[in-house]
Each structure stands twice: as C-alpha cells, then as structure tokens.
Amino acid sequence: MNLLDNLIVQFDQALKTLVPGSVHAQRPNPAGNQATAELDADDRRHVAGLMRINHTGEVCAQALYQGQALTARLPEVRNSMTLAAAEEIDHLSWCEDRLNELDSRPSLLNPLWYGMSFGLGALAGMAGDRWSLGFVAETEHQVCAHLKDHLGKLPAADGKSQAILNQMLEDEGRHAVNAEAAGAAELPLPVKGAMQFMAAVMKQTTYRI
Numbered sequence: 001m002n003l004l005d006n007l008i009v010q011f012d013q014a015l016k017t018l019v020p021g022s023v024h025a026q027r028p029n030p031a032g033n034q035a036t037a038e039l040d041a042d043d044r045r046h047v048a049g050l051m052r053i054n055h056t057g058e059v060c061a062q063a064l065y066q067g068q069a070l071t072a073r074l075p076e077v078r079n080s081m082t083l084a085a086a087e088e089i090d091h092l093s094w095c096e097d098r099l100n101e102l103d104s105r106p107s108l109l110n111p112l113w114y115g116m117s118f119g120l121g122a123l124a125g126m127a128g129d130r131w132s133l134g135f136v137a138e139t140e141h142q143v144c145a146h147l148k149d150h151l152g153k154l155p156a157a158d159g160k161s162q163a164i165l166n167q168m169l170e171d172e173g174r175h176a177v178n179a180e181a182a183g184a185a186e187l188p189l190p191v192k193g194a195m196q197f198m199a200a201v202m203k204q205t206t207y208r209i
Contacts (some may be wrong), residue, residue, distance in 0.1 A: 012120070017062045017092065025093035026086070030045070030167040031160035036101075043155050049207040050150050053163060054108045055095035055144060056206045060117040061088045064139065067121025068132050068141055083150075087097035087171055094164045101160070107206040133184035138192055140176035142199060145171055 039047065049153040065088065099105060107113075124135040147169045156162050187195075 002153065013062070013066055014114060016118065017059055017136065020096060020106060023089050023093050023096075025090040026075075027090050030098055030163040031094065033097065034159035034163050037155070037157035037159060039155060039158065042182050043158075044102055044104075047154060047158055047161055048099060048102040048152060051095050051098045051102065051164075052104065052107050053167065054147075054150065054207045055099060055202050056110055056113055056202060057146070058088055058092040058095060058111045058158065059106075060202070061139075061143075063114045063117035064121035066137075067118040067123075068125040068136070071122045071125030071132075080207065084206050087175075091168050092166075096170075098161055098164060108209055109205060113202060113206075119166070124204060130183055130185040131187075133179045133182050134187050137176045137179040137184040138187050138195060140172045140179065144193060146203075167175045 096106065121132075121135075124132045147165050151162060151165050151169075154165070
C-alpha cells in the first residue's frame with residue numbers, strides 16, 4: 001500500500017477505536033462466567049472510574065501499535081505490531097462491556113489520548129525497530145504494574161472486573177516478553193520517567209472525565 005492507502009487505513013482504525021460499539025472481541029469475555037456482584041453507588045462509581053482508565057489505556061495501546069506499524073522498517077516487526085494491536089482489541093471490547101454494565105461511559109478525552117499515543121508510536125518506529133520494540137516492552141511493563149495496582153483497588157466482590165484485568169495482565173506480560181525476545185532496546189531512564197508521568201496524568205484525568 002502507498003502512503004495514502006496507509007493513512008486511510010489508520011483513519012478507519014482510529015474511528016473504530018474511538019466510536020463506542022465499533023469493535024468486537026475475538027475471544028470470549030473472561031467476565032462471562034462471573035456472577036454479577038451487588039455494588040453500592042460509591043463502589044459502582046469507583047469501579048467505573050478504574051475501568052474507564054483501563055479502557056483509555058487500550059485506546060492508547062491501539063494508537064501506539066498503529067503508529068509503530070506505520071513507521072516500522074522490518075516487515076516482521078510491522079506484523080508483530082499489527083498482531084498485538086488485534087489482541088488489544090479484545091481488551092478494549094471487554095472494558096467497554098464492563099462500563100456498559102456499570103451504566104457508565106468511556107472517557108471524553110479518548111480522541112486526545114489517541115492522537116498523542118499515535119504520534120509517540122510513529123516517532124518510536126522512526127527511531128528504529130529496536131527502539132520501537134523497547135518502547136513496547138517498557139509500555140507493557142508499566143501497564144502490568146498498573147493492572148496489578150487496579151486489581152488491589154477493586155471491591156473484593158467484583159469478580160467480573162477482576163477476571164477482565166487478570167486476562168489483560170496475562171496478555172500484556174506476554175507482549176512485553178515477545179518484544180524483548182525480538183531484540184528490544186533498553187530505554188533511557190528519562191524516557192521511562194516521562195512515560196510514567198504521562199500515564200499518571202492520563203489516569204488522574206480519565207478516572208472522572
């Protein structure tokens with residue numbers, strides 16, 4: 001495909017990611033066999049805030065992988081990014097399902113976060129495939145730490161959200177391992193710190209908006 005074809009594909013993917021109800025999981029929702037817990041109003045708002053953060057995280061993941069796939073130099077790296085993005089669609093769909101069950105909605109800031117993440121992914125890909133893979137590995141390590149933190153903050157009775165986050169944690173850990181095995185470069189500490197700072201800003205704003 002030429003540049004115009006790629007841009008059209010990327011625009012279509014952005015619309016699918018950002019418009020609620022546009023993506024469908026390929027795997028069964030891990031929360032499907034869990035009983036629905038009776039949560040009070042405060043717990044429902046809290047869980048919705050956490051799942052909104054996780055949903056936005058998956059929006060960012062889609063954008064990062066799409067941006068990196070656009071600028072990756074080696075075909076095998078580009079294919080790896082595309083496959084990882086496809087698996088992340090399951091996470092996006094599961095989080096959206098849980099938000100619907102909680103009578104809540106995705107973040108209104110998702111278009112902003114998508115655009116920023118796509119740009120970062122494209123820049124990482126332009127820097128070279130080893131750096132791009134390093135960016136994936138570090139992102140996934142930080143996501144795993146974030147998911148573990150959220151699992152500790154969920155109400156004990158909320159088996160549905162726990163099941164979703166546990167499966168996401170398993171998948172994200174595998175993505176990190178795969179990126180490292182493919183030759184990921186270790187990112188400088190300032191870059192890791194900047195990524196953590198941006199993630200913290202996203203979580204603080206998305207919890208409520």
